[in-house]
Amino acid sequence: MAAQPEPTAESLDAYWMPFTANRQFKGKPRMLSRASGMYYETPEGRRVLDGTAGLWCVNAGHGRKEITRAVAEQLEVMDYAPPFQMGHPAAFELANAIVRIAPKGLEHVFFTNSGSESVDTALKIALAYHRVKGDAARVRLLGRERGYHGVGFGGISVGGMVANRKAWPTAMIPGVDHLAHTHDIKRNAFTRGLPTHGVELADDLERLVALHDASTIAAVIVEPIAGSTGVVLPPQGYLKRLREICDKYGILLIFDEVITGFGRTGAAFAAQEFGVTPDMITCAKGLTNGCVPMGAVLASKKIYDAFMQGPPNAIELFHGYTYSAHPIACAAGLATLDIYQREGLLARAAQTGPVFEKALHELRGLPHVIDIRNYGLVGAVELQPIAGTPGARAFSVFLKCFERGLLIRTTGDTIALSPALIIEPKHIEELFGVLSQALRDSA
Numbered sequence: 001m002a003a004q005p006e007p008t009a010e011s012l013d014a015y016w017m018p019f020t021a022n023r024q025f026k027g028k029p030r031m032l033s034r035a036s037g038m039y040y041e042t043p044e045g046r047r048v049l050d051g052t053a054g055l056w057c058v059n060a061g062h063g064r065k066e067i068t069r070a071v072a073e074q075l076e077v078m079d080y081a082p083p084f085q086m087g088h089p090a091a092f093e094l095a096n097a098i099v100r101i102a103p104k105g106l107e108h109v110f111f112t113n114s115g116s117e118s119v120d121t122a123l124k125i126a127l128a129y130h131r132v133k134g135d136a137a138r139v140r141l142l143g144r145e146r147g148y149h150g151v152g153f154g155g156i157s158v159g160g161m162v163a164n165r166k167a168w169p170t171a172m173i174p175g176v177d178h179l180a181h182t183h184d185i186k187r188n189a190f191t192r193g194l195p196t197h198g199v200e201l202a203d204d205l206e207r208l209v210a211l212h213d214a215s216t217i218a219a220v221i222v223e224p225i226a227g228s229t230g231v232v233l234p235p236q237g238y239l240k241r242l243r244e245i246c247d248k249y250g251i252l253l254i255f256d257e258v259i260t261g262f263g264r265t266g267a268a269f270a271a272q273e274f275g276v277t278p279d280m281i282t283c284a285k286g287l288t289n290g291c292v293p294m295g296a297v298l299a300s301k302k303i304y305d306a307f308m309q310g311p312p313n314a315i316e317l318f319h320g321y322t323y324s325a326h327p328i329a330c331a332a333g334l335a336t337l338d339i340y341q342r343e344g345l346l347a348r349a350a351q352t353g354p355v356f357e358k359a360l361h362e363l364r365g366l367p368h369v370i371d372i373r374n375y376g377l378v379g380a381v382e383l384q385p386i387a388g389t390p391g392a393r394a395f396s397v398f399l400k401c402f403e404r405g406l407l408i409r410t411t412g413d414t415i416a417l418s419p420a421l422i423i424e425p426k427h428i429e430e431l432f433g434v435l436s437q438a439l440r441d442s443a
């Protein structure tokens with residue numbers, strides 16, 4: 001490929017970058033221009049090990065030719081088909097393929113284009129479900145502090161990250177409340193796998209029931225493992241107890257598996273890994289290996305059947321997107337799931353996890369490291385913030401890593417790692433070699 005011209009301040013101006021310090025970035029851009037397997041390449045030809053599977057999405061590694069071919073073929077055959085009152089074969093095939101790997105009982109799939117849309121879709125389904133069941137007083141949605149559920153108004157309302165909420169205080173959907181988060185360094189620092197302490201935090205749901213009454217609560221949404229808020233793990237037994245309390249009061253349980261779905265924890269979904277089946281799962285990212293935007297909501301038979309009442313010629317749910325089940329996304333999704341199955345990637349994190357865990361925990365003792373957390377192929381290193389400038393310490397490590405050929409992700413002062421499931425021991429060695437040096441140099 002011909003060398004690309006150096007970006008100028010002018011050429012960078014038009015693009016308003018998401019979740020990015022635009023002026024800082026445009027002053028010293030960090031560009032990626034190619035990707036293959038475990039690596040990105042910069043326009044100058046520098047190789048960068050991808051420690052984050054893009055943004056938790058390229059689970060089968062970059063540049064998978066099977067997906068490229070499937071997308072190209074679908075574009076040749078049929079570029080687009082309206083999803084309202086019309087169908088196309090790949091949409092039904094993909095829904096069936098997802099149900100085959102989903103937790104038992106989640107038998108229906110509603111397609112969206114992103115994690116945020118999946119979340120808002122699931123929240124809307126939850127509210128409408130109680131309404132069709134004649135329980136229209138159940139209008140409250142519960143999220144959790146430090147939760148991230150995308151950026152739609154529904155998602156930021158149930159979400160619990162202050163920076164994502166504070167600019168829109170009056171735009172939140174009404175009736176929302178939040179469970180306490182489960183992050184507890186004091187008791188759980190440097191735990192390998194799920195934290196031992198904190199199952200009782202699930203009882204916070206009992207507090208909210210006592211406060212609002214169960215008859216007003218439609219659903220609870222949580223991430224089985226919270227990623228964007230700095231990798232917060234569920235204490236042992238916590239999710240099971242949440243499920244029990246939801247069952248006790250007729251509250252729907254939604255797992256937001258946008259990052260944990262498609263093999264990240266060692267099973268297809270974290271619900272299976274942790275042995276807890278929610279009423280709905282929201283997913284996106286790994287569904288198409290990050291190649292084409294697509295999300296999905298998996299719903300239980302109980303939920304779907306509740307809507308399939310009334311006159312058969314009536315639309316049951318007034319919701320959907322122009323690009324729901326887009327043929328290109330379906331083609332990418334089918335090819336992706338095929339790769340996951342053929343290469344055993346959905347279980348790979350359980351095999352590679354121990355090697356990853358060992359290397360990750362060897363960072364203990366390096367300057368400013370106050371906690372290390374991991375599960376499957378998710379890892380986090382939490383650093384002591386610099387007083388007065390939260391996030392600055394981790395960001396400087398991020399910059400050092402990028403200069404030395406490693407892409408990591410930071411959120412606050414936590415470094416989050418989520419490599420592609422194809423990662424091999426040699427990549428793990430390279431990843432932690434660069435990261436440990438960057439941590440030492442940031443001291």
Ligand SMILES: Cc1ncc(COP(=O)(O)O)c(C=O)c1O
Nearest residue numbers: 114115116148149150256258259
């Ligand atoms: C748990 C969770 N939910 C929702 C989202 C939003 O997904 P998207 O950025 O595709 O809208 C994310 C994104 O990282 C996520 O981690």
